[in-house]
Amino acid sequence: MDLLFMEDQELIDLYFNEDRKHYAFNMIVRKYSERLYWQIRRVVFIHEDSNDVLQNTFIKIWKGLENFRGESNLYTWMYRIAINEALSFIKKKKHHVSIDDDAFLNQLKEDPYFNGDEAYEKFLLAIRKLPEKQQLVFRLKYFDELKYKEIAELLGGSEGSLKASYFHAVQKIEKELNPD
Amino acid sequence: MLLTNQKDRTMTKKDKNIEHYKNQDAFNVPENYFEEFAHDMQIRISNSVNKEKWYHKLAHGIRPKLSIPASFALALAYFAFISQPIKENKDLVLSNNEIQVYLLNEFESNNDDEIYELAIEEGFVEEPILIKDEDIIQYLIEEDEIDIQTINDYI
Numbered sequence: 001m002d003l004l005f006m007e008d009q010e011l012i013d014l015y016f017n018e019d020r021k022h023y024a025f026n027m028i029v030r031k032y033s034e035r036l037y038w039q040i041r042r043v044v045f046i047h048e049d050s051n052d053v054l055q056n057t058f059i060k061i062w063k064g065l066e067n068f069r070g071e072s073n074l075y076t077w078m079y080r081i082a083i084n085e086a087l088s089f090i091k092k093k094k095h096h097v098s099i100d101d102d103a104f105l106n107q108l109k110e111d112p113y114f115n116g117d118e119a120y121e122k123f124l125l126a127i128r129k130l131p132e133k134q135q136l137v138f139r140l141k142y143f144d145e146l147k148y149k150e151i152a153e154l155l156g157g158s159e160g161s162l163k164a165s166y167f168h169a170v171q172k173i174e175k176e177l178n179p180d
Numbered sequence: 181m182l183l184t185n186q187k188d189r190t191m192t193k194k195d196k197n198i199e200h201y202k203n204q205d206a207f208n209v210p211e212n213y214f215e216e217f218a219h220d221m222q223i224r225i226s227n228s229v230n231k232e233k234w235y236h237k238l239a240h241g242i243r244p245k246l247s248i249p250a251s252f253a254l255a256l257a258y259f260a261f262i263s264q265p266i267k268e269n270k271d272l273v274l275s276n277n278e279i280q281v282y283l284l285n286e287f288e289s290n291n292d293d294e295i296y297e298l299a300i301e302e303g304f305v306e307e308p309i310l311i312k313d314e315d316i317i318q319y320l321i322e323e324d325e326i327d328i329q330t331i332n333d334y335i
Contacts, residue, residue: 025225030218037214041207051217058221059228116206123201142202173198 008074036082042139043086047113053089057082126176130169138169
């Protein structure tokens with residue numbers, strides 16, 4: 001049986017078997033690390049930073065799984081941890097080093113794992129200027145193409161407010177890219 | 181952020197439509213990154229678990245040795261501070277002045293007469309015996325045999 005396709009509940013049950021704990025957690029990492037990485041990367045943008053945040057995320061997941069009650073599904077719970085870690089990382093970084101637009105663009109250019117053109121850099125800069133919640137809604141809708149119902153499960157809020165949030169985000173980004 | 185002519189050459193009309201960016205593959209990762217990540221996490225978690233086990237063993241070993249002196253210290257603290265008899269405080273009677281200050285603060289009145297009436301109502305002060313002028317005059321006439329004309333002249 002391909003363990004990567006084990007159902008979440010099976011993985012959690014395996015985790016609570018003391019002898020299989022590490023094995024189950026390893027399966028969870030293999031199953032979800034790529035998906036969580038890309039969520040983090042779209043917040044943090046730089047690969048090295050994303051790697052650090054992803055590791056911290058899984059450390060928190062490891063510590064928190066003991067108390068996971070299944071009130072949300074496993075991925076939703078892990079996604080929230082990942083996004084909180086990514087946003088905390090950005091806040092800490094801003095606290096230590098003031099990142100203006102030029103500095104941000106320089107960071108992107110210096111990242112060997114970013115190969116977007118100048119237009120794409122400006123696009124990312126425009127996203128970065130959005131309010132926090134709007135950024136998250138935009139990324140989930142635009143890049144991941146999730147339905148509003150799915151976004152509501154991850155972020156909370158009504159579908160109507162999420163639609164409005166996405167609409168405003170798109171308007172702001174297009175205005176930023178086309179100020180004339 | 182203004183777009184100059186130079187930047188306009190980079191930013192085409194197509195670029196300004198955000199749908200254009202949707203399928204661009206601008207981000208990538210090192211080769212075998214996710215496979216190695218899972219392996220690295222496994223090692224990191226194992227190391228953190230071993231560290232915790234070491235700490236717990238140490239704490240578990242020290243705990244009984246610390247418990248005896250800790251118990252002794254607690255017992256000493258109890259007999260030294262907690263089990264002392266409570267001293268009676270005999271200075272609990274308030275003076276009239278203290279009562280007045282209390283009433284001034286509590287009842288928001290600067291009128292001494294109101295405060296005094298309130299103090300009587302509350303039982304802090306005994307109600308005075310009221311003597312009318314007529315009673316005094318009557319007393320003087322009866323006891324001291326002073327006639328009414330003399331009293332009126334005096335008043």
